[in-house]
Amino acid sequence: MAHSDQKTPAKIIISISALNKWYGDLHVLRDIDLDVKKGERIVIAGPSGSGKSTLIRCINYLEKYQGGKIVVDGVELIDDRKIIENIRREVGMVFQSFNLFPHLTILENCTLGPIQGLDLPKEQAIEKAMHFLNKVNIPEQADKYPGQLSGGQQQRVAIARSLCMNPDVMLFDEPTSALDPEMVKEVLDIMVSLAKEGMTMLCVTHEMGFAKEVADRVIFMDEGQIMEQNNPVEFFTNPQHERTKEFLKQIFF
Amino acid sequence: MFELIALLSFGDQGWGDELLKGLGVTLALAFATVPFALIFSFLVAWSKEAPNRFLRMAGHGYTTLFRSLPEILTLIIIYYQSQAILNSFTSLFLPGISISINPFVAGMLALTLVFSALGSEVVRAAYRAVGKGQLEASYSVGLSSRKAFLNVILPQMWRHMLPAFGNLWLILLKDTSLVSIIALSDIVRYTNMAIATTKEPFFFYTVLALVYVSLSFISGRGQMLIERRVNRNMVGGR
Numbered sequence: 001m002a003h004s005d006q007k008t009p010a011k012i013i014i015s016i017s018a019l020n021k022w023y024g025d026l027h028v029l030r031d032i033d034l035d036v037k038k039g040e041r042i043v044i045a046g047p048s049g050s051g052k053s054t055l056i057r058c059i060n061y062l063e064k065y066q067g068g069k070i071v072v073d074g075v076e077l078i079d080d081r082k083i084i085e086n087i088r089r090e091v092g093m094v095f096q097s098f099n100l101f102p103h104l105t106i107l108e109n110c111t112l113g114p115i116q117g118l119d120l121p122k123e124q125a126i127e128k129a130m131h132f133l134n135k136v137n138i139p140e141q142a143d144k145y146p147g148q149l150s151g152g153q154q155q156r157v158a159i160a161r162s163l164c165m166n167p168d169v170m171l172f173d174e175p176t177s178a179l180d181p182e183m184v185k186e187v188l189d190i191m192v193s194l195a196k197e198g199m200t201m202l203c204v205t206h207e208m209g210f211a212k213e214v215a216d217r218v219i220f221m222d223e224g225q226i227m228e229q230n231n232p233v234e235f236f237t238n239p240q241h242e243r244t245k246e247f248l249k250q251i252f253f
Numbered sequence: 254m255f256e257l258i259a260l261l262s263f264g265d266q267g268w269g270d271e272l273l274k275g276l277g278v279t280l281a282l283a284f285a286t287v288p289f290a291l292i293f294s295f296l297v298a299w300s301k302e303a304p305n306r307f308l309r310m311a312g313h314g315y316t317t318l319f320r321s322l323p324e325i326l327t328l329i330i331i332y333y334q335s336q337a338i339l340n341s342f343t344s345l346f347l348p349g350i351s352i353s354i355n356p357f358v359a360g361m362l363a364l365t366l367v368f369s370a371l372g373s374e375v376v377r378a379a380y381r382a383v384g385k386g387q388l389e390a391s392y393s394v395g396l397s398s399r400k401a402f403l404n405v406i407l408p409q410m411w412r413h414m415l416p417a418f419g420n421l422w423l424i425l426l427k428d429t430s431l432v433s434i435i436a437l438s439d440i441v442r443y444t445n446m447a448i449a450t451t452k453e454p455f456f457f458y459t460v461l462a463l464v465y466v467s468l469s470f471i472s473g474r475g476q477m478l479i480e481r482r483v484n485r486n487m488v489g490g491r
Contacts, residue, residue: 085396088394099389116400
């Protein structure tokens with residue numbers, strides 16, 4: 001894992017160029033260019049409908065796109081089953097609505113991917129799952145079912161489930177938006193500790209405190225375009241674009 | 254009253270053994286149809302959700318056709334018409350040989366067609382009820398679509414399908430009575446034979462009704478047990 005204080009030039013792990021996507025007539029992503037370096041933490045902000053979720057969903061091909069290209073770890077995303085499956089194993093994703101598997105225990109939620117996707121032996125998968133459940137502070141819930149857990153706990157399981165695949169990159173799609181306010185912190189704490197360990201992260205979130213604390217770069221999107229990107233200090237204190245200023249005024253009252 | 258009960262005894266005098274035999278045929282037909290109807294329900298549902306336009310059209314056409322035809326008409330077409338068509342074919346190549354379709358097989362085929370048309374809608378609704386999020390989550394941990402379906406989607410579909418399939422099972426059980434018109438000796442046919450001989454229609458129809466009510470009661474119990482088992486892990490919604 002590359003630590004942020006290492007001075008070796010970081011390699012580019014995700015490269016997006018001239019990405020365009022339409023839903024019918026609706027142009028939802030317009031000429032997106034974005035390079036993500038290994039170990040970089042990026043927060044993507046913007047009003048709803050700006051295309052930020054769609055953008056990160058393109059990275060593991062949950063959304064198809066009509067123009068441009070995405071290269072993940074040297075491999076271009078093309079409509080090929082094997083390539084897509086491999087990229088999805090390297091790119092973890094955490095969803096707004098958790099999407100845990102309700103018919104499986106917490107432990108089984110975490111071992112399904114490694115066993116079925118990576119062909120890991122069951123014992124190793126369980127060992128790994130317990131390691132990451134420990135990391136998200138809920139090893140004692142391993143034998144329960146998702147429905148028995150609080151929202152915050154479920155989202156932490158979802159993070160552990162992704163980590164069990166040993167991803168190179170983690171995508172977070174508004175991970176705290178569906179949580180009760182008092183549970184937001186327990187999820188953000190996990191994300192902060194992940195960031196501190198050098199995980200490459202792309203987070204779509206409205207948690208500007210999180211952005212200030214860990215982001216290397218904040219990207220502001222509107223109407224399917226990247227309007228502005230900067231380091232968090234500049235982004236919050238000296239926004240360039242009119243639309244960014246307006247947005248920041250809205251979220252900080 | 255006692256003479257009536259005696260009519261249900263086994264042996265030469267009573268109709269008990271014949272009715273039991275008929276019940277056996279009724280149940281055998283229903284149980285034999287279920288696996289085929291289930292498999293076809295999934296296949297037809299899958300074709301209706303397929304990316305290929307012609308597959309989708311075929312699936313919808315199948316559903317529309319067999320949902321709109323009265324079951325009895327489907328049965329008659331399968332039994333008589335297909336027999337005629339088969340024979341006109343074989344007479345071209347093998348003159349003098351006539352093929353007759355086994356009424357049990359014809360009944361199974363007709364009931365499979367009808368119940369897979371209805372069942373495919375149950376499967377499709379269940380697939381949608383499980384939700385896209387589950388599929389996306391499976392993909393995100395590197396599962397292929399086949400593994401995602403088998404490990405994540407299908408186990409959750411049963412919960413949504415069972416109540417509707419329970420209903421279909423009851424309708425299927427009752428629709429087996431239609432095969433009595435194509436010379437298959439199910440319980441309805443034996444009942445009619447008993448009535449023709451004994452001239453006791455009220456009694457025998459009452460017995461028949463009680464048999465169907467008991468079957469439905471037992472089915473309901475069975476369904477409850479299965480549902481409880483399938484739902485045992487579902488605590489509080491998502």
